[in-house]
Amino acid sequence: MTQPDRTTARRLAQESLAKGDATGWFDALYTHAQGDEAQIPWADMRPNASLTAWLARRAATTEKQRALVIGCGLGDDAEALAALGCRVTAFDVSASAIDWCRKRFPRTRVDYSVADVLNLPTAWHSTFDLVVEIYTLQVLPPELRQMAMAQMAQCVAPGGTLLLIARGREPTEERGTMPWPLDRDELAYFSQCGLEATSFEDFFDDEDPPVRRFRVEHRRAP
Numbered sequence: 001m002t003q004p005d006r007t008t009a010r011r012l013a014q015e016s017l018a019k020g021d022a023t024g025w026f027d028a029l030y031t032h033a034q035g036d037e038a039q040i041p042w043a044d045m046r047p048n049a050s051l052t053a054w055l056a057r058r059a060a061t062t063e064k065q066r067a068l069v070i071g072c073g074l075g076d077d078a079e080a081l082a083a084l085g086c087r088v089t090a091f092d093v094s095a096s097a098i099d100w101c102r103k104r105f106p107r108t109r110v111d112y113s114v115a116d117v118l119n120l121p122t123a124w125h126s127t128f129d130l131v132v133e134i135y136t137l138q139v140l141p142p143e144l145r146q147m148a149m150a151q152m153a154q155c156v157a158p159g160g161t162l163l164l165i166a167r168g169r170e171p172t173e174e175r176g177t178m179p180w181p182l183d184r185d186e187l188a189y190f191s192q193c194g195l196e197a198t199s200f201e202d203f204f205d206d207e208d209p210p211v212r213r214f215r216v217e218h219r220r221a222p
Helices: 007-018 024-033 049-062 076-083 095-104 142-154
Strands: 066-070 087-092 111-114 128-134 156-167 195-204 212-220
Touching: 007 024, 024 095, 049 076, 049 128, 049 156, 049 212, 066 076, 076 087, 076 128, 087 095, 095 111, 142 156, 156 195
Parallel strands: 066 087, 066 128, 087 111, 128 156
Antiparallel strands: 156 212, 195 212
C-alpha cells in the first residue's frame, strides 16, 4: 500500500492553525473533496487494518458493547464495529464527513453525530465500554493533545477500554510534518486521566515505505 498525497490536507491544516482553529480544516478538506474519497488521505474505504487485526482477536468480547468511534471520517471503522454487534456512536468534527457517512450507509445502525474531540458532550461521560481513537491525536498540535486525551478518557465507562492506534516515534526523534507521530511519554498522560495501559504494541505496517505504529489498550478500573 502506497502512502496517500497529503499536500492539500497539510495546506488546509496550516491555514486553519494560523487562524487559531485546530480542527476547522477537517470540514474544509471534506468539502473540498466533493465526494472524491481519494482527496481524503486517511480514507481507505475499508476498516483500518490495525483495528481489524485487533478485533479479530477480541470479536467475541466486543459483541453488544457500547462503542464510541472518535473522528470517524467516512465511517468504515464504525460500521465494522456495528457489524460485530456493538451499539456504536461515531462522531466527526466535520458535518460534511457525517453527511457523507449517512449517504454511504443509508441503512446504518450507527448513531453518527457532529462533535469536537476538544469539547465532547457531557452525556457521553463514563458511557462507553469501548472508545476507539485512530489517527486523531496525531493531527492535533501538541499543546492540544492533553485536552483531547482528557475528553476521550472521560467517555470510558468503568471497566471499559480505550483503544488508540497512531503513528509512533521515539521522544528524541523529530516530529516531522503532519501527521505528527506520538511518543510513549505523551501517551502516559492517559494514566493521569484514570486509565491504565494494559497492552502496548509497537510495529511497522505494510505501507510503502512502512510506517511505525503504536496500538495501545487503556483500561479504566471497574
